[in-house]
Amino acid sequence: xxxxxxxxxxxxxxxxxxxxxxxxxxxxxxxxxxxxxxxxxxxxxxxxxxxxxxxxxxxxxxxxxxxxxxxxxxxxxxxxxxxxxxxxxxxxxxxxxxxxxxxxxxxxxxxxxxxxxxxxxxxxxxxxxxxxxxxxxxxxxxxxxxxxxxxxxxxxxxxxxxxxxxxxxxxxxxxxxxxxxxxxxxxxxxxxxxxxxxxxxxxxxxxxxxxxxxxxxxxxxxxxxxxxxxxxxxxxxxxxxxxxxxxxxxxxxxxxxxxxxxxxxxxxxxxxxxxxxxxxxxxxxxxxxxxxxxxxxxxxxxxxxxxxxxxxxxxxxxxxxxxxxxxxxxxxxxxx
Amino acid sequence: xxxxxxxxxxxxxxxxxxxxxxxxxxxxxxxxxxxxxxxxxxxxxxxxxxxxxxxxxxxxxxxxxxxxxxxxxxxxxxxxxxxxxxxxxxxxxxxxxxxxxxxxxxxxxxxxxxxxxxxxxxxxxxxxxxxxxxxxxxxxxxxxxxxxxxxxxxxxxxxxxxxxxxxxxxxxxxxxxxxxxxxxxxxxxxxxxxxxxxxxxxxxxxxxxxxxxxxxxxxxxxxxxxxxxxxxxxxxxxxxxxxxxxxxxxxxxxxxxxxxxxxxxxxxxxxxxxxxxxxxxxxxxxxxxxxxxxxxxxxxxxxxxxxxxxxxxxxxxxxxxxxxxxxxxxxxxxxxxxxxxxxxxxxxxxxxxxxxxxxxxxxxxxxxxxxxxxxxxxxxxxxxxxxxxxxxxxxxxxxxxxxxxxxxxxxxxxxxxxxxxxxxxxxxxxxxxxxxxxxxxxxxxxxxxxxxxxxx
Numbered sequence: 001x002x003x004x005x006x007x008x009x010x011x012x013x014x015x016x017x018x019x020x021x022x023x024x025x026x027x028x029x030x031x032x033x034x035x036x037x038x039x040x041x042x043x044x045x046x047x048x049x050x051x052x053x054x055x056x057x058x059x060x061x062x063x064x065x066x067x068x069x070x071x072x073x074x075x076x077x078x079x080x081x082x083x084x085x086x087x088x089x090x091x092x093x094x095x096x097x098x099x100x101x102x103x104x105x106x107x108x109x110x111x112x113x114x115x116x117x118x119x120x121x122x123x124x125x126x127x128x129x130x131x132x133x134x135x136x137x138x139x140x141x142x143x144x145x146x147x148x149x150x151x152x153x154x155x156x157x158x159x160x161x162x163x164x165x166x167x168x169x170x171x172x173x174x175x176x177x178x179x180x181x182x183x184x185x186x187x188x189x190x191x192x193x194x195x196x197x198x199x200x201x202x203x204x205x206x207x208x209x210x211x212x213x214x215x216x217x218x219x220x221x222x223x224x225x226x227x228x229x230x231x232x233x234x235x236x237x238x239x240x241x242x243x244x245x246x247x248x249x250x251x252x253x254x255x256x257x258x259x260x261x262x263x264x265x266x267x268x269x270x271x272x273x274x275x276x277x278x279x280x281x282x283x284x285x286x287x288x289x290x291x292x293x294x295x296x297x298x299x300x301x302x303x304x305x306x307x308x309x310x311x312x313x314x315x316x317x318x319x320x321x322x323x324x325x326x327x328x329x330x331x332x333x334x335x336x
Numbered sequence: 337x338x339x340x341x342x343x344x345x346x347x348x349x350x351x352x353x354x355x356x357x358x359x360x361x362x363x364x365x366x367x368x369x370x371x372x373x374x375x376x377x378x379x380x381x382x383x384x385x386x387x388x389x390x391x392x393x394x395x396x397x398x399x400x401x402x403x404x405x406x407x408x409x410x411x412x413x414x415x416x417x418x419x420x421x422x423x424x425x426x427x428x429x430x431x432x433x434x435x436x437x438x439x440x441x442x443x444x445x446x447x448x449x450x451x452x453x454x455x456x457x458x459x460x461x462x463x464x465x466x467x468x469x470x471x472x473x474x475x476x477x478x479x480x481x482x483x484x485x486x487x488x489x490x491x492x493x494x495x496x497x498x499x500x501x502x503x504x505x506x507x508x509x510x511x512x513x514x515x516x517x518x519x520x521x522x523x524x525x526x527x528x529x530x531x532x533x534x535x536x537x538x539x540x541x542x543x544x545x546x547x548x549x550x551x552x553x554x555x556x557x558x559x560x561x562x563x564x565x566x567x568x569x570x571x572x573x574x575x576x577x578x579x580x581x582x583x584x585x586x587x588x589x590x591x592x593x594x595x596x597x598x599x600x601x602x603x604x605x606x607x608x609x610x611x612x613x614x615x616x617x618x619x620x621x622x623x624x625x626x627x628x629x630x631x632x633x634x635x636x637x638x639x640x641x642x643x644x645x646x647x648x649x650x651x652x653x654x655x656x657x658x659x660x661x662x663x664x665x666x667x668x669x670x671x672x673x674x675x676x677x678x679x680x681x682x683x684x685x686x687x688x689x690x691x692x693x694x695x696x697x698x699x700x701x702x703x704x705x706x707x708x709x710x711x712x713x714x715x716x717x718x719x720x721x722x723x724x725x726x727x728x729x730x731x732x733x734x735x736x737x738x739x740x741x742x743x744x745x746x747x748x749x750x751x752x753x754x755x756x757x758x759x760x761x762x763x764x765x766x767x768x769x770x771x772x773x774x775x776x777x778x779x780x781x782x783x784x785x786x787x788x789x790x791x792x
Binding site for chain 2: 041042099102109110111112114115116118119120121122123124125126127129130133134250253254257307309310312313316317319320323324325327
């Protein structure tokens with residue numbers, strides 16, 4: 001019985017939250033990797049683009065609520081996301097036309113494009129804060145828990161409860177659907193294949209008649225979808241605050257590089273690698289050992305490897321180690 | 337003279353703007369803008385050395401700034417004797433353990449060929465070391481943090497004058513840069529940018545949460561000053577006389593003695609804070625000028641030529657027998673050390689150390705905007721960038737307010753849109769920075785004062 005309790009404990013505090021957080025990171029990491037693979041620059045505006053998409057989701061959620069529309073047990077935001085995506089894609093294409101296109105046409109070095117993305121970061125951040133303000137916002141509605149800790153205890157008769165938030169399940173399901181359809185698109189359709197070809201070797205792709213304008217446009221569209229959904233899911237699960245989104249850029253970058261930048265599947269797994277290591281290394285295992293070990297061997301302290309303050313530092317340290325030993329990432333990077 | 341005309345013009349406009357602020361807002365504001373402009377200028381010079389001279393991207397400026405600030409605390413604060421007596425030995429022992437660990441790793445690295453076993457040995461040394469260090473340091477840290485946590489709760493510093501921290505800050509930042517450089521300089525440009533950004537976040541996390549060393553988010557306030565205190569100045573005779581002399585024309589108009597005394601008091605209070613700020617300006621100006629002379633000398637020396645050669649064509653420079661890796665490391669350390677000086681200067685001026693205030697927007701990306709806007713590779717340009725961007729950063733809110741009022745002049749004062757816009761005026765600075773950066777990158781990619789290399 002103690003053993004089952006210990007497993008439930010780990011599931012409740014490590015596995016489920018890490019899976020949800022990892023999915024959110026994974027979406028962002030695929031976004032970074034797509035831009036890096038096809039447009040060939042590190043996009044420092046990642047976090048702010050995600051907050052831009054989330055902002056529109058929130059605005060539409062408010063609008064639908066004011067109309068009295070709701071999805072019952074599901075959050076209204078799900079209904080708002082498609083509309084937000086349209087605005088997001090519009091914004092992305094607008095930025096590309098007025099900002100990034102010039103440098104792409106001139107074949108500027110990637111560093112210059114990264115600098116330009118910093119300019120975009122500043123502007124996007126300002127726009128988001130001017131429109132919706134810098135404060136913390138929750139826009140979740142509907143049923144909060146799928147399984148409540150108390151109910152779980154009653155049903156199973158265990159000491160440990162397992163609470164699963166509906167947003168966590170939603171995040172995982174949406175991520176799986178989105179990522180699998182993205183991989184299907186990249187591997188099976190003609191456009192997807194031409195995108196991969198373009199990422200692999202630009203000149204060769206141009207020679208074989210692939211239209212670069214179309215590739216770039218589709219990349220931005222996919223990126224817009226990923227950024228909006230990733231941002232909205234994070235916001236539903238936790239809360240929306242522009243500054244947090246900006247900071248999330250860092251673990252997202254870590255995930256993309258750990259997975260091998262330019263490689264979407266690597267980025268997808270990288271998200272989970274980062275999320276799990278962050279939570280595994282900062283979790284206090286005291287209770288777990290209390291269940292597993294006999295009473296005489298119970299640990300005195302918290303049995304915590306690192307204090308939770310160092311959550312971010314963990315992912316960055318992993319990144320540094322990966323960069324040192326496998327600069328192309330765990331999964332070989334730079335092939336889409 | 338003629339070829340430097342645009343430099344002189346740009347700087348006169350900048351100084352003129354600051355003087356205008358002095359006349360229309362107040363001299364206090366103008367001087368605090370000027371001081372922070374000078375500090376920004378030091379930071380941009382550091383970043384410019386790395387980016388402009390050598391083409392190295394360093395997004396870790398925030399980390400070096402914070403280390404400089406930490407140096408100011410560790411040098412100037414008086415040591416907390418009690419904390420040292422309860423936990424000092426544990427901390428010192430942990431320090432020796434860390435040194436021992438590093439030496440052991442080095443020994444293994446040197447002694448054995450690269451292999452899987454070696455990697456495992458190193459990993460186990462590090463993990464074992466961390467566990468032992470935690471066991472040794474934990475009681476010490478807890479004891480230290482319990483010593484009067486409302487006031488101290490940390491080890492304190494050395495109790496030296498704070499000016500020394502400017503040098504120590506440079507050493508700290510340079511030391512960190514050496515480690516980072518050893519690790520990360522081989523990476524491609526954009527990887528380097530990301531890696532340095534993340535490492536600087538780790539530095540901030542450590543400074544924020546190691547309370548025994550830095551007091552963490554509890555902040556350290558009331559640091560020593562290299563300049564006199566306002567309160568003391570207000571009671572010094574020579575200062576009161578000086579203020580009286582300065583304002584004699586205004587004071588003479590007031591005939592009533594009591595009124596005259598009250599007016600004089602007001603002038604003394606205002607004058608004292610202006611005087612203190614002027615002291616800082618003088619100190620900072622000395623630093624900026626020394627650094628400017630050194631960096632200009634370096635730029636036009638054979639060494640500077642070599643750096644540019646490496647920047648423009650690494651392979652060719654390598655083929656000519658220049659040690660690219662070593663030079664990159666050197667310039668990475670030098671630039672970061674300069675940023676460290678700026679960090680210490682910043683904390684010196686504020687008189688307080690607030691680890692929570694180090695954010696990448698303000699301390700990394702803004703500095704980069706300064707370098708790009710000013711003109712990378714040109715020291716005068718970098719300094720000008722520091723001045724212009726900081727000036728805009730501060731004055732963006734008033735300008736934004738003015739623009740909002742202008743565009744919404746037709747609307748009622750209680751109109752929701754107008755209220756919302758006026759509330760969001762502080763964020764116009766991000767908008768201005770972003771648009772400014774994008775415009776400069778597009779239409780003047782070399783900055784306001786582009787790099788000019790004269791061959792003598």
